Amino acid sequence: MTYCVGIVTRDGLVMASDCRTNAGYDQANITRKMHSFVVEGDRVFTLLTSGNLSLAQSVITLLRQDFNQGKGLFDANNLYDAARVIGKVVRHINEVDGTTLKADGMKFNLHVLLGGQIKGDKPGLYLVYPQGNPLKASKDTCFLQIGEAKYGKPILDRGISFAHTTLDQAAKYALLSMDATIRSNVTVGPPIDLCIIKNDEFSISSQRRLNDGDPDLLKMHSQWELALRKAVSDLPDVDFANSEPRFYVPKKRIVEFEAG
Amino acid sequence: MTYCVGIVTRDGLVMASDCRTNAGYDQANITRKMHSFVVEGDRVFTLLTSGNLSLAQSVITLLRQDFNQGKGLFDANNLYDAARVIGKVVRHINEVDGTTLKADGMKFNLHVLLGGQIKGDKPGLYLVYPQGNPLKASKDTCFLQIGEAKYGKPILDRGISFAHTTLDQAAKYALLSMDATIRSNVTVGPPIDLCIIKNDEFSISSQRRLNDGDPDLLKMHSQWELALRKAVSDLPDVDFANSEPRFYVPKKRIVEFEAG
Numbered sequence: 001m002t003y004c005v006g007i008v009t010r011d012g013l014v015m016a017s018d019c020r021t022n023a024g025y026d027q028a029n030i031t032r033k034m035h036s037f038v039v040e041g042d043r044v045f046t047l048l049t050s051g052n053l054s055l056a057q058s059v060i061t062l063l064r065q066d067f068n069q070g071k072g073l074f075d076a077n078n079l080y081d082a083a084r085v086i087g088k089v090v091r092h093i094n095e096v097d098g099t100t101l102k103a104d105g106m107k108f109n110l111h112v113l114l115g116g117q118i119k120g121d122k123p124g125l126y127l128v129y130p131q132g133n134p135l136k137a138s139k140d141t142c143f144l145q146i147g148e149a150k151y152g153k154p155i156l157d158r159g160i161s162f163a164h165t166t167l168d169q170a171a172k173y174a175l176l177s178m179d180a181t182i183r184s185n186v187t188v189g190p191p192i193d194l195c196i197i198k199n200d201e202f203s204i205s206s207q208r209r210l211n212d213g214d215p216d217l218l219k220m221h222s223q224w225e226l227a228l229r230k231a232v233s234d235l236p237d238v239d240f241a242n243s244e245p246r247f248y249v250p251k252k253r254i255v256e257f258e259a260g
Numbered sequence: 261m262t263y264c265v266g267i268v269t270r271d272g273l274v275m276a277s278d279c280r281t282n283a284g285y286d287q288a289n290i291t292r293k294m295h296s297f298v299v300e301g302d303r304v305f306t307l308l309t310s311g312n313l314s315l316a317q318s319v320i321t322l323l324r325q326d327f328n329q330g331k332g333l334f335d336a337n338n339l340y341d342a343a344r345v346i347g348k349v350v351r352h353i354n355e356v357d358g359t360t361l362k363a364d365g366m367k368f369n370l371h372v373l374l375g376g377q378i379k380g381d382k383p384g385l386y387l388v389y390p391q392g393n394p395l396k397a398s399k400d401t402c403f404l405q406i407g408e409a410k411y412g413k414p415i416l417d418r419g420i421s422f423a424h425t426t427l428d429q430a431a432k433y434a435l436l437s438m439d440a441t442i443r444s445n446v447t448v449g450p451p452i453d454l455c456i457i458k459n460d461e462f463s464i465s466s467q468r469r470l471n472d473g474d475p476d477l478l479k480m481h482s483q484w485e486l487a488l489r490k491a492v493s494d495l496p497d498v499d500f501a502n503s504e505p506r507f508y509v510p511k512k513r514i515v516e517f518e519a520g
Contacts, residue, residue, distance in 0.1 A: 150410035154440035158485050159492060168497045175498065180414035194498065206500035220495055225418050227494065231487035232419060235480055237428045238435065238454065240466035 001187035002033060002147035004048035005177055006113045007170045008125040008137050009162055012198040012205070013115040016174040017048045018147075018182065020189035034193040035060050037073050037116075041202050045073055045082060045116035046195055050147035051109035051130070052101075058093045059086070059110065078121040080134070083114055087132035094130070111146040115197060123199050139163070151184045152177030167196050172220075175210075179221055192217070261447035262293060262407035264308035265437055266373045267430045268385040268397050269422055272458040272465070273375040276434040277308045278407075278442065280449035294453040295320050297333050297376075301462050305333055305342060305376035306455055310407035311369035311390070312361075318353045319346070319370065338381040340394070343374050347392035354390070371406040375457060383459050399423070411444045412437030427456050432480075435470075439481055452477070 004017040017033040031053060037045040047063075049056035063086065066072030072089075076082040090110060098108040110130050117123035125137035127144045137144050142162040145153065155177050160170065171194060181188045195207035210217045264277040277293040291313060297305040307323075309316035323346065326332030332349075336342040350370060358368040370390050377383035385397035387404045397404050402422040405413065415437050420430065431454060441448045455467035470477045 150444070151414050153444045154411050154414070155488070157444050158440075158488055169492060171498045172492050172495050176492065176495075180418075184410070184413045184417050196500070208498060208500050216496075216499060223495060224491065227491035228415070228418055228488075231484065231491060232429060232432050232436065234487065235432050235436075235483060236476075238431045238468065239476060240456070240468050 001185065002050035003145070003149065003152060003178060003181045003185075003188045004033060004050055004113055004147055005143060005145045005149075005152065005156070005174055006048065006115045006125045006137070007143040007156070007160060007165075007174060008115070008123065009142065009160075009165050009167060009170050011167050012196060012201075013046070013123060013125060014167060014170040014174050014194070014196055015046045015048055015113070015115050016178055016192060016194045018178060018188045019191045019193065020187060021053050022187055023053075028189075030191065032193060034195065035064075036195070036204055037063070037067050038203055039074065041119070043073075043076075043116065043118040044197055044202050044204060045114060046197060046204070047086070048113040048115075048146065050111045052106075055093055055097060055108070055110040056112075058097070059089050059112070062089050062092070076118065078118055079114075079116060079124040079126065080136075082116065082118065083126040083128055083134035083136075086112055086114055086126075086128045087134055090128060090130065091132040094132070113144055113146055117197065117199065117202060119202060123197065148181055148185050148188050151181040155180060167198065171196060175217070175220060176224060179217075179224070183221075190214075190217070261445065262310035263405070263409065263412060263438060263441045263445075263448045264293060264310055264373055264407055265403060265405045265409075265412065265416070265434055266308065266375045266385045266397070267403040267416070267420060267425075267434060268375070268383065269402065269420075269425050269427060269430050271427050272456060272461075273306075273383060273385060274427060274430040274434050274454070274456055275306045275308055275373070275375045276431075276438055276452060276454045278438060278448045279451045279453065280447060281313050282447055283313075288449075290451065292453060294455065295324075296455070296464055297323070297327050298463055299334065301379070303333075303336075303376065303378045304457055304462050304464060305374060306457060306464070307346070308373040308375075308406065310371045312366075315353055315357060315368070315370040316372075318357070319349050319372070322349050322352070336378065338378055339374075339376060339384045339386065340396075342376065342378065343386040343388055343394035343396075346372055346374055346388045347394055350388060350390065351392040354392070373404055373406055377457065377459065377462060379462055383457065408441055408445050408448050411441040415440060427458065431456060435477070435480060436484060439477075439484070443481075450474075450477070 007014040021031045022028040112128040114126040127135040139162040190212040192210045198205040267274045281291045282288040372388040374386040387395045399422040450472040452470040458465040
């Protein structure tokens with residue numbers, strides 16, 4: 001499996017992906033699922049892929065060929081068109097490979113996250129489905145996930161806000177969401193690729209690969225687990241006496257008396 | 261959907277279940293999925309069910325009929341036998357209903373968590389599969405989940421330990437795991453049923469139903485989200501300068517000189 005997440009905030013985008021691929025249980029490898037297409041000062045795209053690795057490679061290969069020839073993502077007018085460019089290539093690969101996959105009982109399984117910005121257009125985040133149609137992130141739904149998404153969703157649901165989360169915070173949330181997934185599911189694993197695309201920079205503002213055993217990652221992991229355990233300890237114990245249905249029986253009868 | 265979790269620790273068991281059932285999107289109801297069978301001082305069982313509600317009801321109905329006649333769970337010799345009693349009823353209902361379900365393209369979908377203790381035997385926690393075979397929790401894998409299990413797994417993975425987690429802590433973890441699932445998935449919802457079975461009490465030690473809008477639940481939810489956000493703020497920002505591959509270039513050249 002795979003886990004990829006894109007977060008869009010007021011200040012820009014954070015994209016993160018794991019690197020574990022597996023065909024069956026015994027063929028696990030490391031593969032980059034983060035692919036950037038940049039014309040410095042004009043446009044920047046980061047694509048994250050999940051699903052069948054062979055299909056993802058074909059899509060990225062064709063997108064790169066076109067890009068290098070000044071076509072496709074290179075000359076898309078806006079981010080919606082860029083998402084449509086990706087969808088068109090996804091549909092093409094479905095035509096090329098889908099039939100024989102289906103004949104062997106396999107689905108055409110490929111999801112792409114696209115984050116980026118083109119000069120003259122706003123930054124944005126899209127999910128391109130295996131059928132090629134795009135879904136856009138919004139201020140209300142400001143993160144999108146593909147692959148093994150459930151383990152890492154609660155921390156994002158609890159913490160991420162388009163208006164209030166800074167890019168530094170969003171990068172931490174992306175890593176924590178990734179760490180939760182890696183902790184709970186063996187089919188998602190390091191290295192973790194992480195990048196930030198700030199608004200109106202039209203380039204990859206920051207990027208980092210965190211390998212297995214990276215000291216910063218280990219430190220974050222252990223500091224986070226300690227903080228969680230402390231936060232649990234700080235919560236009041238469940239009050240089992242306070243159960244429904246509640247009978248509000250006064251504990252003390254107030255005795256009234258007259259003075260004098 | 262459903263989310264149920266059982267946790268076994270050194271001191272006893274914590275069991276928790278949600279109450280939302282839905283057939284399709286427009287038929288959502290509240291149904292208890294926690295069912296206890298108790299002979300005070302001799303045996304206690306709490307069963308949690310997920311899957312097809314009709315099948316779960318049939319299994320619980322037949323188990324209750326037998327129990328009331330002094331059979332089945334009432335006279336099982338140990339907890340393994342009790343899990344086998346449940347598995348036998350599950351298989352019986354599969355014989356009764358499975359064929360017609362399958363004819364309409366539906367799976368025989370029913371999972372049961374069993375937590376409890378019989379006098380003379382250790383306390384324990386089992387998962388009974390739709391095929392009727394039981395899986396036992398262990399000291400290493402000291403919680404079991406059924407239903408929509410992924411959202412609530414990371415917090416348990418990070419915090420629960422058979423040897424070190426107290427029952428009060430385990431109850432908080434169960435609620436937090438449930439709260440994360442409810443937050444991230446609309447098919448799981450309150451009320452939440454929660455109970456504690458302490459070792460060698462052979463009864464339900466404590467139980468509570470937390471309804472939607474329960475003040476204690478709201479308080480826990482908001483205190484937890486605040487604590488998480490603070491914990492994220494307290495983590496150091498990702499150091500993007502510190503990226504692989506690392507070249508350990510000494511920052512200062514040490515100038516050696518001879519005195520005098």
